[in-house]
Structure formats: C-alpha cells, structure tokens
Amino acid sequence: MVFHALSDPTRRLIVERLGQGAASVSELAAPLPMSLPAVVQHLQVLEASGLVASEKVGRVRTCRLVVKRLDTVQDWIDERRRTWERRLDRLGDFLDEQARNDRTNPTNHTTEEQS
C-alpha cells in the first residue's frame, strides 16, 4: 500500500511536510488548495499504508512521519538494482566464456560437442 500512498502528489507533499516534524491536521491542511475533509482522507490513506501515525490529544490530532516505513520502498528499489547488477555479472561471465572459447576454438561460438 506504500507505493499507492505515495502515488498522489498531495500525499507526497504531506509526507515532505511531516519530514520536518509532527503537525496537526489543520496545520497540514493550511497550505493545501483543498478542503479539510479531503486532507483527512489523504491522511487516512497515509496512515493505512503505515507511512504516517497520529494520535489525538484533546481535540487536536497530531501526525508524524514513520520514517522506518520508507524502507519498504527503498528495499524494493535496492532489490531491483541488485537483480540488475547480478544480470550484468552473468552477462560478463558469458562474454568471458565466449572469449575463452574463441581462443581455443575460433569460429565456433557454442560449447556443444563436434559430431
């Protein structure tokens, strides 16, 4: 749900704001060009995703960023990169092998037995 939560520009703005420290719902809503209920709906999505936590004290709900949750995205990205680099390594191995074959058996680019 984290990717979905971050797919909306308004929600990313809210996350950016919360990166600078906790804030109340109306503080978050103030700079945004939409009604307060709309902001609350965004906050619900963010909270459901685990990116934001909040607690109500008196009549004011204070929201904070759950930085740890950013790992979800980070990890996914990292995994893609790792897979990609492993692929390049294998490609390198393949080319090395080809080069070896070329030296021992020029013009034949496979490893199959000769009949």
Added chain:
Amino acid sequence: MVFHALSDPTRRLIVERLGQGAASVSELAAPLPMSLPAVVQHLQVLEASGLVASEKVGRVRTCRLVVKRLDTVQDWIDERRRTWERRLDRLGDFLDEQARNDRTNPTNHTTEEQS
C-alpha cells in the same frame, strides 16, 4: 509520473521481470492473468514514466528496464530521510542547550533574561 507508474502491482511485477533482462511484449504478458492489450497499456504507462524503454524490430517489440530512472524514487526517499535526520540533529542541539541551562540555572527551562 514514476511514483504513479509503480503504484500498480502488475506494473511492479513487469519491472521486476525486466530487472532480469529485456523481454518481448508477449513474454511479459505470458505469466500475467490478463489480456495482452491490458499488458500493453501497463507498458505504455511504464514507458511514459521513463522506467521502461522499448524498440520494435520486425514484429516483436523488446522492452528493457531503464534502471537509471529508479533514481527518481531513490532520491526522493533519501531527501526525506536527510530532512528527518537534520530535524533530529536540531532537536539534539535543543536538548543539549536545555541541559546546559539546567546545569547553570536549574528550574528555568528557557533562555530568557531574568528581570
């Protein structure tokens, strides 16, 4: 657009698949539980976001992952973390200052002048 592109599970699957190397449209579609046009639509979103590039040779379109484009997400995440840590630093400074005041002037937790 990158965040939006990655918000869909099917598109993330496609990116994961392309992480292991380039693939044709039908290769990408084969394991997915939907029609080929649906997959093509996902590929269009991914291509518009810059995460995927493709070129057609003969009648087969080969798609590849643009790993570099993952930086967009990575950078945003990193920036959030940096902001967060700067905030914690400032909080640390504030607490240090308080501790200093506590030692020189116990019971007064502000820095204002005594009248």
Added chain:
DNA sequence: CCAATACTTAAGTGTGTGCTTAACCAATCG
C-alpha cells in the same frame, strides 16, 4: 454557558484506472 476551534462523518459527483472484447495491421513461415 455559549461560541469558536478542531476535527469527523456522510453522501454525492466527475474523472481516472484497469480491464475487457473485437477488429485490425504487419512480419514471418510452410
């Protein structure tokens, strides 16, 4: 106690998204 503040809930609306089927086009194969 009354009014203002800080949300909260509910209901409705236009638009976007993910998918479908059907028809089509172009390259390749027997």
Added chain:
DNA sequence: CGATTGGTTAAGCACACACTTAAGTATTGG
C-alpha cells in the same frame, strides 16, 4: 500464396479515487 504470430487500436464498462458540501461531535476559551 494463405495461415500464423506478435502486436496495435478502438470502444466500452465497472469500479476506485480525489474531491466537494453539509451536517455532525467533542474540546476549549471567554
């Protein structure tokens, strides 16, 4: 050639999404 493969285009449909306004509920300050 005609059939198959690989992909594209178009139209339509159901549901999700980002909002809105209106009406509520607590909490708090005067």
